[in-house]
Amino acid sequence: MALDLRLSSLDITRAICDVYSVSGSERHLADLIEDALGAYPHLRVLRHGNTIVARTELGRSQRVVIAGHIDTVPVNANLPTRDIEIDGTPYLWGRGTVDMKAGVAVQLKLAAELTDPPIDITWMWYDNEEVDASLNGLALLAAQHPELFVADFAILGEPTDGQIEGGCNGTLRASVRTSGVRAHSARSWVGENAIHRAAPILMRLAEYRAREVAVEGLVYREGLNAVGISGGIAGNVIPDSCVVEVNYRFAPDKTAAEAAEYVRKVFAGFTVDITDAADGARPGLDAPIAQQFLAAVGATAHPKYGWTDVARFSALGIPAVNYGPGDPHLAHHDEERVPVAQILAVEEGLRAWLSAR
Amino acid sequence: MALDLRLSSLDITRAICDVYSVSGSERHLADLIEDALGAYPHLRVLRHGNTIVARTELGRSQRVVIAGHIDTVPVNANLPTRDIEIDGTPYLWGRGTVDMKAGVAVQLKLAAELTDPPIDITWMWYDNEEVDASLNGLALLAAQHPELFVADFAILGEPTDGQIEGGCNGTLRASVRTSGVRAHSARSWVGENAIHRAAPILMRLAEYRAREVAVEGLVYREGLNAVGISGGIAGNVIPDSCVVEVNYRFAPDKTAAEAAEYVRKVFAGFTVDITDAADGARPGLDAPIAQQFLAAVGATAHPKYGWTDVARFSALGIPAVNYGPGDPHLAHHDEERVPVAQILAVEEGLRAWLSAR
Numbered sequence: 001m002a003l004d005l006r007l008s009s010l011d012i013t014r015a016i017c018d019v020y021s022v023s024g025s026e027r028h029l030a031d032l033i034e035d036a037l038g039a040y041p042h043l044r045v046l047r048h049g050n051t052i053v054a055r056t057e058l059g060r061s062q063r064v065v066i067a068g069h070i071d072t073v074p075v076n077a078n079l080p081t082r083d084i085e086i087d088g089t090p091y092l093w094g095r096g097t098v099d100m101k102a103g104v105a106v107q108l109k110l111a112a113e114l115t116d117p118p119i120d121i122t123w124m125w126y127d128n129e130e131v132d133a134s135l136n137g138l139a140l141l142a143a144q145h146p147e148l149f150v151a152d153f154a155i156l157g158e159p160t161d162g163q164i165e166g167g168c169n170g171t172l173r174a175s176v177r178t179s180g181v182r183a184h185s186a187r188s189w190v191g192e193n194a195i196h197r198a199a200p201i202l203m204r205l206a207e208y209r210a211r212e213v214a215v216e217g218l219v220y221r222e223g224l225n226a227v228g229i230s231g232g233i234a235g236n237v238i239p240d241s242c243v244v245e246v247n248y249r250f251a252p253d254k255t256a257a258e259a260a261e262y263v264r265k266v267f268a269g270f271t272v273d274i275t276d277a278a279d280g281a282r283p284g285l286d287a288p289i290a291q292q293f294l295a296a297v298g299a300t301a302h303p304k305y306g307w308t309d310v311a312r313f314s315a316l317g318i319p320a321v322n323y324g325p326g327d328p329h330l331a332h333h334d335e336e337r338v339p340v341a342q343i344l345a346v347e348e349g350l351r352a353w354l355s356a357r
Numbered sequence: 358m359a360l361d362l363r364l365s366s367l368d369i370t371r372a373i374c375d376v377y378s379v380s381g382s383e384r385h386l387a388d389l390i391e392d393a394l395g396a397y398p399h400l401r402v403l404r405h406g407n408t409i410v411a412r413t414e415l416g417r418s419q420r421v422v423i424a425g426h427i428d429t430v431p432v433n434a435n436l437p438t439r440d441i442e443i444d445g446t447p448y449l450w451g452r453g454t455v456d457m458k459a460g461v462a463v464q465l466k467l468a469a470e471l472t473d474p475p476i477d478i479t480w481m482w483y484d485n486e487e488v489d490a491s492l493n494g495l496a497l498l499a500a501q502h503p504e505l506f507v508a509d510f511a512i513l514g515e516p517t518d519g520q521i522e523g524g525c526n527g528t529l530r531a532s533v534r535t536s537g538v539r540a541h542s543a544r545s546w547v548g549e550n551a552i553h554r555a556a557p558i559l560m561r562l563a564e565y566r567a568r569e570v571a572v573e574g575l576v577y578r579e580g581l582n583a584v585g586i587s588g589g590i591a592g593n594v595i596p597d598s599c600v601v602e603v604n605y606r607f608a609p610d611k612t613a614a615e616a617a618e619y620v621r622k623v624f625a626g627f628t629v630d631i632t633d634a635a636d637g638a639r640p641g642l643d644a645p646i647a648q649q650f651l652a653a654v655g656a657t658a659h660p661k662y663g664w665t666d667v668a669r670f671s672a673l674g675i676p677a678v679n680y681g682p683g684d685p686h687l688a689h690h691d692e693e694r695v696p697v698a699q700i701l702a703v704e705e706g707l708r709a710w711l712s713a714r
Contacts, residue, residue, distance in 0.1 A: 169543065173592055185604045186526065186663035188580035189567070195583035195601070199559035206553040210546070223545035226552035227592050232585025235530055235604060235633070239584060244552070247542045247592060276592070306543035 003036040005112035009347045010092065010340055012105035016070075017081045017096045023071040023135075026050040026127040030070065033108065033125055042115040043123075046148075050127040051137040053148060054111050056120050062289060063120040065149070065313065066350075067138060068104040068157035068324070069129030072096040073332050084337065093337040098326030099130075102338045103157025106325070106347045110354065117354045119289075122148060129309065138309050142316065153289045154313040155350075158304075159326030162342045162349075164294060165304035166218050166283025166321045168311055169249045172259045173227075173276040176201050176244045176267045183238040191238035195231045198242040202226065204266060205246070213251035216283045218303040220251035224266065245275075249305065252280035252314075281311040284319020296353035297323070323349070360393040362469035366704045367449065367697055369462035373427075374438045374453045380428040380492075383407040383484040387427065390465065390482055399472040400480075403505075407484040408494040410505060411468050413477050419646060420477040420507070422675065423707075424495065424666070425461040425514035426486030429453040430689050441694065450694040455683030456487075459695045460514025463682070463704045467711065474711045476646075479505060486666065495666050499673065510646045511670040512707075516683030519699045519706075521651060522661035523575050523640025523678045525668055529605045529616045530584075530633040533558050533624045539590065539597040548595035552588045555599040558627060559583065562603070565623070570608035573640045575660040577608035581623065602632075606662065609637035609671075638668040641676020653710035654680070680706070 003015060021029040030050040037045045043054040050070075072095050081094035092102070104125060111123045126137030133139065142149050158165075178198045183191025210222040224246065231242030246267075250259040256277035264272045284290055285301055294301060304310070304322050313320035325342035360372060378386040387407040394402045400411040407427075429452050438451035449459070461482060468480045483494030490496065499506050515522075535555045540548025567579040581603065588599030603624075607616040613634035621629045641647055642658055651658060661667070661679055670677035682699035 171543070171593075184663065185580060185582055185584055186528070186606055188582045188606070189578065193562070193582055195586050196559060196563040198586075199556065199563040202553060202556035202559055205550070206556040221546065223542060225542055225545045225550055225595055226589070227542055227594060227596060228589025229552050229555075229586050229599065230589075232583070232587075232602060235584050235602065236528075237584060238582055242586065245589060245592065249543055249545070306541065 003032040005036050005108055009106045009109045009343050012109055013092055013097065013102045013343060014081050016105060017094050017101050018079065020075065020079065021071055022074050023128050023131040026071050030127065033070070036108070037111065040112050043111065048141050048144060049137060051141050052125045054123040056117060058120055060118065060120040063122060063151045065122045065124060065151045065154040065318065066107055066157070067124035067126065067154065068100055068107055069127065069137070070104060070125050071127050071130050072099065073130050076334050078334055078336060090340045091337040092340060095336055097338040098159045098336045099331035100158055100324055100326070102326055102343045103159065103324035103346070106343060106350060107157055109347065110350055114354050118357055121354065122151060138312060142312060149316050149318065151318050153287065153293065154310065154318045154320035156308060156310050156320060156322050157324040158308050158322040159324045159328045159331055160322045161327050162299070162325055162345050164297065164299045164301045164321050164323050166285050166301050167215065167252045167281040167314065168304040168306060168308050169220055169222065169251060170254065170256055170259055170280030171278050171307045172248045172250065172256060172263060172274060174246045174248070174263050175273045175275055176246055177271040178242045180238065180240045182233065182240040185236045185238055188238050194239050194242040198231070198244060201244050201267060201270060211251065213253050215251055215253045216285050218283050218285070218301060220303045221305060222251055223249040250280065252282045255279055278307055279311060279315065280307070281314030281320060283321065284314065287319045290319050290321065293353050296356050297349035299349060360389040362393050362465055366463045366466045366700050369466055370449055370454065370459045370700060371438050373462060374451050374458045375436065377432065377436065378428055379431050380485050380488040383428050387484065390427070394468065397469050400468065405498050405501060406494060408498050409482045411480040413474060415473070415477055417475065417477040419509045420479060422479045422481060422506070422508045422511040422670065423464055423514070424481035424483065424511065425457055425464055426484065426494070427461060427482050428484050428487050429456065430487050433691050435691055435693060447697045448694040449697060452693055454695040455516045455693045456688035457515055457681055457683070459683055459700045460516065460681030460703065463700060463707060464514055466704065467707055471711050475714055478711065479508060495669060499669060506673050506675065508675050510644065510650065511667065511675045511677035513665060513667050513677060513679045514681040515665050515679040516681045516685045516688055517679045518684050519656070519682055519702050521654065521656045521658045521678050521680050523642050523658050524572065524609045524638040524671065525661040525663060525665050526577055526579065526606045526608060527611065527613055527616055527637030528635050528664050529607065529613060529620060529631060531603045531605070531620050532630045532632055533601045533603055534628040535599045537595065537597045540595040542593045542595055545595050551596050551599040555588070555601060558601050558624060561623060568608065570610050572608055572610045573642050575640050575642070575658055577660045578662060579608055580606040607637065609639045612636055635664055636668060636672060637664070638671030638677060640678065641671065644676045647676050647678065650710050653713050654706035656706060
């Protein structure tokens with residue numbers, strides 16, 4: 001089988017969804033993409049592992065990166081794809097339709113079609129987005145080929161329900177600890193119960209009202225949550241240690257360092273260890289090229305809550321947004337499905353911008 | 358080696374401590390005890406596994422059971438025993454000196470010596486007290502030979518610092534659960550955090566003031582404690598479940614069923630599963646035979662907080678107390694040691710009562 005990029009974006013979606021590419025198994029799909037693009041002389045095609053890059057080199061004054069990942073989370077009896085209808089609306093159903101092969105299909109179709117765009121385009125299709133960050137194809141490419149990441153703007157095709165989602169929240173994990181004194185539970189007053197001492201930690205979390213923060217016109221909703229708790233030695237021992245694992249999702253007006261300071265303040269009086277932190281990304285919608293993109297697509301910008309690879313572009317100083325078909329709530333879902341009309345709408349939106357003079 | 362019961366109770370303590378008898382390895386010590394007692398025609402000696410019973414059968418109107426366990430917790434470089442002095446006070450140091458071979462030694466000496474006590478005596482030395490209750494030699498004997506458990510009073514030689522400790526608290530374990538709704542932690546407001554919902558459980562525990570309850574003149578101190586807590590699925594998931602493991606030590610004015618009802622009331626609004634419960638034991642000090650014992654020994658009665666085998670006697674309708682040499686706080690301790698004077702004091706106390714006319 002070969003991949004025919006002259007098909008409709010719906011048919012390309014169907015074709016690439018039916019090629020199994022759970023993280024770690026992207027080779028075959030990467031081969032198909034590389035072969036299909038090879039037929040288009042306006043593109044310079046590069047390969048790095050199972051990540052494929054295709055660039056126009058037209059000497060334009062501006063360049064945009066448009067990227068998508070080609071792996072999916074594990075299949076759960078939801079392949080091959082099926083055409084279904086819900087309340088009269090046609091959908092393509094199956095693993096990867098939302099996250100994010102419909103987005104990739106639109107990108108592939110336009111990569112083949114747009115031989116003379118007004119701005120240079122670097123298309124990137126990468127592997128291992130759904131697994132550990134150390135395997136992420138985009139991150140590995142950026143580390144090896146920073147020259148490919150010189151651009152004025154970036155668009156990631158993650159599902160946004162056809163909206164434009166700017167930037168993303170940062171994320172930080174911390175361990176909040178209490179200590180006490182062990183004792184036999186028959187003489188509990190001899191000890192000091194570390195689990196009881198965690199009560200104020202949980203109270204602060206339960207009473208916490210997350211901020212909503214406007215950044216460049218978009219309102220980001222934060223979240224501060226316990227994602228784990230553990231303590232206890234045996235059924236007859238007063239425990240001397242308790243740990244609450246906390247995840248703070250913070251708006252991109254804060255750096256990870258500021259977020260850490262904030263979390264330490266919320267849990268003042270307790271031992272706080274920051275275990276993990278990643279900066280968010282400012283939406284970058286104040287850049288003129290971003291404004292042109294918004295105007296051409298005719299969509300409204302929204303904030304992205306989850307951390308996505310746009311933060312990698314942001315960290316490189318490249319304003320970046322998410323724009324793709326599919327409801328993000330259905331990503332990873334067994335009933336993952338994308339409205340056919342949304343695939344076409346995103347195709348039209350990107351084409352409108354990339355064809356404008 | 359044979360065990361000579363004409364030695365002093367201190368020398369018998371030293372002799373039997375130096376016979377290794379960690380739970381499961383009591384056979385040799387049981388053999389020595391059985392052989393030593395065989396020389397005394399006033400005793401009928403029975404054996405059940407590694408539990409030795411020796412009875413007088415003098416046709417007295419009352420009978421007392423006097424019992425002690427012959428196993429110890431594991432040795433940790435604290436055998437053989439040594440004679441030591443702390444601040445001028447002589448001690449016997451080593452594993453088992455407190456818990457509870459000094460008590461067993463006193464019992465063995467008096468079993469051999471008291472050929473004509475005013476009340477019949479059933480002496481019991483049993484195995485496997487320090488491990489799972491299903492192995493407990495006293496419990497197994499009671500199940501197989503209930504006829505041996507017909508008595509008016511029972512004394513257990515567990516360490517009480519030479520005091521008389523009546524009855525014991527009951528103990529109950531419960532799981533107190535919360536539930537919630539899972540969600541990605543980037544959109545935490547879609548979920549409901551079960552760990553946050555556990556805040557009131559910990560608050561109630563932290564604020565809980567344990568009762569002190571007078572039962573037959575003794576004041577029992579209760580305790581309600583978290584002994585474990587767990588919750589959490591992954592670092593980016595709002596957890597839908599949290600469990601707090603609670604241990605309630607309750608005074609013997611309550612049955613285990615009443616204690617369960619009480620715990621359910623304390624944690625009203627949460628799911629409470631009772632996982633384990635054991636009745637306490639009333640001190641039984643209002644019985645005339647117990648009053649005579651107190652008077653003869655000349656000691657004051659105190660409450661016992663921990664659950665001990667006296668509760669087994671109590672469950673069979675036999676008032677029971679603990680009375681033995683050694684500080685219970687040093688039981689299981691690597692520096693386990695018994696004051697020599699306390700061994701002799703307990704010997705004198707028991708002899709005074711069991712020789713009175």
